[in-house]
Amino acid sequence: MSLDAVLSRIDSDLDAATDRLMEFLRIPSISTDPAYKADVDRAADWLVEDLRAIGIDAEKRPTSGHPMVVGHVGEDTDTPHVLFYGHYDVQPVDPLNLWTRDPFDPAIENTEKGRVIRGRGASDDKGQLMTFVEACRAWKAVNGSLPCRITFFFEGEEESGSPSLVPFLEANKDELKADLALVCDTSMVARGVPSIASQLRGMLKDEFTITGPRIDLHSGHYGGPGLNPLRELARIVTSFYDEETGRVAVGGFYEGVHEVPEDQLRQWQTCGFDEKDYLSSVGYSKPHGEKGYSALEQQWARPTLEVNGLWGGYSGAGSKTVIPAEAHCKITCRLVGDQDPDKLRDAIRAHVEAQLSPDAGVRWDNDLEGSRASVMNIARSEFEAARGALSDEWNREAVFTGMGGSIPVVGFFRSVLGLDSMLVGFANEDDAIHSPNEKYDVESFHKGMRSWARILDALTR
Known part of the structure; x- marks a missing residue:
């Protein structure tokens, strides 16, 4: 099979591929809002039709929520079997008044950094998803078949918590098993x-x-002798942190946290990340996390405990002279290494309860939610093959990075399907995903297609 001819086909078909993406972006597949249920369903139908047009045996599968799209191509051979995952649902567009155009009327715009595709879902995740589909389209057009067996798995609920994902994986685990999962929802x-x-x-x-x-x-009447829950809460929140070191002061918090290996740390130090620009772009002058770690290490390899919301008492206009009966706090932790979310929850709750003053009590939310960190098995030969393919396409050494966020499907692929995942995406930090004026660079779309074509070739050599 000819890789050079596939790359040439991608180049010559770029305008048509962009038109297809624009058509896809016009479907307002907002999964979290019931008003858009029919549109989410329509986006699934669009994908099924497009996959079938290039010879993929695809169909829309019902769930208790929004449908999944599943497609298969290729036979059992000596070549690898990969599962490619993306999601076709998108975030709500609010606040609409901050958009420079209709979020579902996408367009190509010229910016200081190059041409971009502007529209909701352009980067997260329709544009990324279509880089792989278009690479497969070019392979099929040039060679008559794809280089390996591929299962396509597209979700319609990623932006609304994926409530149907695990039940669907468990019910279809035999069909969805593969040698490796490829995930495009990254940057x-x-x-x-x-x-x-x-x-x-x-x-x-x-x-x-x-x-x-x-x-x-x-x-x-009670100011002075009365315990104020807001003041109590402020004291407890302060106790979460060691102000001198920036570390979390909850006992046992760092159990399971590992230092980054030196060879990987060297890659991070030379990967082109600009700490000053990263911080100044949102109004910071320095990192505020653990001392002794760079902003990149704090984002990718260190755990956090963040206060996401504090409220209580009177917050309306004017003044109301009350000592409130209750005060409330929402927290989230980002976990790394082998940290156990259940043990960590117990440790945090024990810390809070140990801080309580006489006459203060605590009531905990019972809607428990937690997931472990995911560490990819980069010792697998496929990872180095993909890194070489990416380096060839971008004329710059590809790097193994971390991610500060969470992609729960990766953990579910491991726990339900027994699958390792490889995460490759082409988004940029300024793509404004989840925000007004989302965009995807035309270069990311074009070179993303070429990159996947090279990766498929590298995985099958």
């Missing part, structure tokens, strides 16, 4: 630097309420 560490994510942080969410007096109290 490059810096513009023009091809990246393979080698680790993802896990997540722990919790919420608690500090209780005090039986009812809200008059601050003139």
